[in-house]
Amino acid sequence: MATVTFKNDTVCNLGGNEVNVGDKAPEVTVVNCNPMLQDEKIGGTGKTQLVIAVPSLDTGVCDAETRRFNQEAANLDDVEVITVSMDLPFAAARWCGAAGIENIKVCSDFRNKDFANAYGVLLADGPLAGVTARVIFVIDKDGNVTYKQVVPEITEEPNYEEALEAAKAAAAK
Secondary structure: OOEEEEOOOEEEEEEOOOOOOOOEOOOEEEEEEOOEEEEEEEOOOOOEEEEEEOOOOOOHHHHHHHHHHHHHHOOOOOEEEEEEEOOOHHHHHHHHHHHOOOOOEEEEOOOOOHHHHHHOOEEOOOOOOOOEOOEEEEEOOOOEEEEEEEOOEOOOOOOHHHHHHHHHHHHHO
8 A cells, every 4th residue: 555644754555556657547537627517428439538546635845736737738739627526526626716717627536535545646545635745647638547646745736747747648648
């Protein structure tokens, strides 16, 4: 079972089925906040996806990360960018409106935690148990995971450049 830390102190175990580079991306449904309550599919074939899991949009790091990927998404051709958290879609929609999010889909995994469990990013214990860890996946058009970044300290931002280059490379295939 993989782990991450919270504030460099508490070790949190990740629950669910671990998905790694080279694996087929599980096909799951999350809930979009715009259009409200519309189902969105993660995984499957036919499009390149950059999937960004964050604990909650209502934290400084998740806010900064989602805003950054929203800006960067404007420069990504043929890549669907989806941010997933456990925030309710109503709260996510309010946050998106205030943050000016227009280039990415912001979705929730609140219903059944299907994404978090299928991709192995659910924090299974610790003070944030029940939300997603900070993890990024790139899924190519054939439905294969071509990139995975687990941010080891949940209060830190990811390596944006590496994730964006992986998304561009997958889209160029």
